[in-house]
Amino acid sequence: MIEQLTILAPGLLGGSVAKAAYSTHAAKRIVIWARRPETRKALAKQNFVSSVADTPEAAVQGASLVVIAAPVTQIAPIATQIAAYLPKGCVVTDVGSVKKALVKTCTQALLPHAHFVGSHPMAGSEKTGWENSSADLFQKRTCFITPVSKTNKAAVKTVSQFWRKLGAKVVSLSPEKHDKTVAHISHLPQVIASNLCSYLLSTDKNALRYAGNGLKDTTRIAGSDSHLWREILELNQSEVLKAIQQFQKELCQFELALKKKNYSQVTRHLAKGKTCRERFILS
Amino acid sequence: MIEQLTILAPGLLGGSVAKAAYSTHAAKRIVIWARRPETRKALAKQNFVSSVADTPEAAVQGASLVVIAAPVTQIAPIATQIAAYLPKGCVVTDVGSVKKALVKTCTQALLPHAHFVGSHPMAGSEKTGWENSSADLFQKRTCFITPVSKTNKAAVKTVSQFWRKLGAKVVSLSPEKHDKTVAHISHLPQVIASNLCSYLLSTDKNALRYAGNGLKDTTRIAGSDSHLWREILELNQSEVLKAIQQFQKELCQFELALKKKNYSQVTRHLAKGKTCRERFILS
Numbered sequence: 069m070i071e072q073l074t075i076l077a078p079g080l081l082g083g084s085v086a087k088a089a090y091s092t093h094a095a096k097r098i099v100i101w102a103r104r105p106e107t108r109k110a111l112a113k114q115n116f117v118s119s120v121a122d123t124p125e126a127a128v129q130g131a132s133l134v135v136i137a138a139p140v141t142q143i144a145p146i147a148t149q150i151a152a153y154l155p156k157g158c159v160v161t162d163v164g165s166v167k168k169a170l171v172k173t174c175t176q177a178l179l180p181h182a183h184f185v186g187s188h189p190m191a192g193s194e195k196t197g198w199e200n201s202s203a204d205l206f207q208k209r210t211c212f213i214t215p216v217s218k219t220n221k222a223a224v225k226t227v228s229q230f231w232r233k234l235g236a237k238v239v240s241l242s243p244e245k246h247d248k249t250v251a252h253i254s255h256l257p258q259v260i261a262s263n264l265c266s267y268l269l270s271t272d273k274n275a276l277r278y279a280g281n282g283l284k285d286t287t288r289i290a291g292s293d294s295h296l297w298r299e300i301l302e303l304n305q306s307e308v309l310k311a312i313q314q315f316q317k318e319l320c321q322f323e324l325a326l327k328k329k330n331y332s333q334v335t336r337h338l339a340k341g342k343t344c345r346e347r348f349i350l351s
Numbered sequence: 352m353i354e355q356l357t358i359l360a361p362g363l364l365g366g367s368v369a370k371a372a373y374s375t376h377a378a379k380r381i382v383i384w385a386r387r388p389e390t391r392k393a394l395a396k397q398n399f400v401s402s403v404a405d406t407p408e409a410a411v412q413g414a415s416l417v418v419i420a421a422p423v424t425q426i427a428p429i430a431t432q433i434a435a436y437l438p439k440g441c442v443v444t445d446v447g448s449v450k451k452a453l454v455k456t457c458t459q460a461l462l463p464h465a466h467f468v469g470s471h472p473m474a475g476s477e478k479t480g481w482e483n484s485s486a487d488l489f490q491k492r493t494c495f496i497t498p499v500s501k502t503n504k505a506a507v508k509t510v511s512q513f514w515r516k517l518g519a520k521v522v523s524l525s526p527e528k529h530d531k532t533v534a535h536i537s538h539l540p541q542v543i544a545s546n547l548c549s550y551l552l553s554t555d556k557n558a559l560r561y562a563g564n565g566l567k568d569t570t571r572i573a574g575s576d577s578h579l580w581r582e583i584l585e586l587n588q589s590e591v592l593k594a595i596q597q598f599q600k601e602l603c604q605f606e607l608a609l610k611k612k613n614y615s616q617v618t619r620h621l622a623k624g625k626t627c628r629e630r631f632i633l634s
Binding site: 190191192193194209210212239248249252253254256257258259260261262263264265266267268269270271272273275276277278279280281282283284285286287288289290291292293294295297298301302305308309312313314315316318319320322323326327329331334335337338339340341342343344345346348349350 | 473474475476477492493495522531532535536537539540541542543544545546547548549550551552553554555556558559560561562563564565566567568569570571572573574575576577578580581584585588591592595596597598599601602603605606609610612614617618620621622623624625626627628629631632633
C-alpha cells in the first residue's frame with residue numbers, strides 16, 4: 069500500500085484516481101492540491117480526500133507517489149516546480165495523453181532525487197472536472213506506462229502496481245511508440261469526430277435533430293473540451309498529421325471506388341472495417 | 352387500429368415492427384412472410400405473430416397495411432410482385448434507407464389499386480436478423496415518411512399514425528430531401544467509421560486492443576453488415592459522394608491548419624464540432 073498518494077490538479081482523471089485509490093485502499097493517505105481555491109474548498113469536504121494543500125510544494129511533503137493530473141501542457145512545469153520539494157526516492161507519474169517530450173523533461177527535472185514514470189490511462193469522458201469523476205473509471209481500461217532506459221525499475225513497479233490496483237490493464241511502451249499508437253487509436257478518432265460535426269454544422273444543422281444512434285455514437289467525443297484537445301494535438305502534431313494523411317488516402321480510395329461505381333471495392337472497404345471492428349476493438 | 356398488418360421479409364427492423372405493433376396493440380392481426388423456410392418456422396412460434404404465410408402473395412391477402420422490411424434493393428421487386436394481390440385500398444410502406452428511386456417505382460407499381468407511402472425509421476443496430484429485434488426500437492426515434500404529390504392523403508395518415516403508435520417521431524420529407532439528409536446524418540458517418548476501421552486494420556491492429564471508449568463508440572457502426580450498406584450506398588451514390596467530398600474539404604482544412612501549426616484554427620474546428628454535438632445532436 070502507498071503511504072501517501074498526492075494528486076496535483078485533479079480534473080476528471082485526477083478525481084477518479086483519488087476515488088479509485090480510496091475505494092480500493094491503494095493508499096493510506098490521499099493529499100490533494102487544486103489550482104482554484106473553490107475547488108480546494110469543495111475537495112476538502114470529500115470522504116476520499118485526507119487533506120488538501122494550498123500549494124503543490126506543500127502537497128508533495130511526505131508523498132510516496134505523486135500523480136500530476138493537470139492538462140498535458142502543464143505537467144512538465146508542475147514537475148519542475150515540485151522537484152526540489154519531493155521526498156528522496158519519491159515516485160512521480162502523470163495522466164498525460166502525449167508522452168515523448170513530457171517524459172524527457174520530467175525525468176531530467178526529477179533525477180536523481182525522485183523518479184518519473186509516464187502514465188496514460190485510456191479512460192475519460194467528453195465531460196471534464198473532478199465532479200464528473202468516478203471510482204471505477206479505470207476498471208478494465210488500458211493504462212500505458214512509458215519508462216525509458218534510465219527509469220528506475222522499482223519506480224516502474226510501483227506505478228504499474230498502483231494502476232493495476234485501480235483496475236487498469238497496464239501496457240508498457242516507449243514514449244515514441246506510445247505517441248504513434250495513440251495518434252491512431254485516440255487522436256485520429258477525435259479529429260474525425262470533431263471534423264464530421266464541424267462539417268455537419270455548416271451543412272444542414274436542422275437535419276441533425278433526426279440523427280439516429282449511429283451518428284450519436286460516432287460523434288460523442290466531438291463534445292470533448294476543445295482546449296484540452298488543441299494541446300494534445302499540438303504536442304503530438306507530427307504523429308497526428310501522419311495519421312490524418314494516411315486516413316485521407318484510405319477515404320480517397322473509397323471515394324474513387326464509389327465515384328467509379330466499383331461496388332466490389334466499396335464492399336471490400338466496408339468488410340475490412342467490419343473485420344477490424346469485430347476482431348480487434350474489444351468492447 | 353389496423354385490422355391486418357402484414358410484414359414481408361422481416362429482419363431486425365421488420366421483427367421490431369411486429370413486436371412493437373403487438374405490444375402497442377397497433378394491429379388486430381399480424382401476418383408475416385419470410386423468405387427462408389426456417390425463419391418462417393421460427394416466427395410461427397412467436398407470440399407476436401398471428402400467422403405465417405408461405406408466399407408474399409398469400410401474406411397480403413386481407414391486409415390493411417403492408418410493411419416491406421426487405422433490404423433496400425429488394426423492396427421495389429417485392430412491391431411489384433404483390434401489386435396484383437393487394438386488397439383494394441391497401442396501404443403499403445417500407446423501411447428502406449434510400450427513397451427516391453424506390454418511391455417512384457413502388458408508387459407506380461401499386462396505383463390505382465393500392466397506395467404506397469415510403470417510410471424510413473432512423474433506428475437499427477449493427478446487428479441484423481429478427482432475433483435481434485425489439486419492441487421498443489422505435490421509441491423516440493425519428494421515422495421519415497416521404498409522400499409525393501400523387502400520394503393518397505388518407506394513406507399518409509394511416510402510415511404516420513402507425514409509426515407514432517410504435518413510438519416514433521414522424522418527419523415528412525420529399526424523397527429527394529430525405530436522400531440528401533440521410534447522406535449526411537447516416538451514410539457519411541457509416542463511410543467514415545468503416546474507413547477509419549479499414550485504415551486502422553492495415554496500420555497497427557495490435558494497438559486496437561488498447562482502444563478506449565472514444566474509439567469504440569466512434570467505430571461501433573463499422574460492425575454493420577457490409578452488403579446491406581453497399582446497397583444503400585449504391586442507391587444513394589450521388590448524394591453520398593457529395594457528402595464525402597465536402598467532408599474531405601473540411602478535413603483538409605484541418606490538416607493544413609495542423610501542418611502549419613495554426614492552432615487557433617485547429618481550436619476553431621474543435622469548438623465548432625463541440626457546438627454541433629452539444630446543441631444539435633440530441634441524445
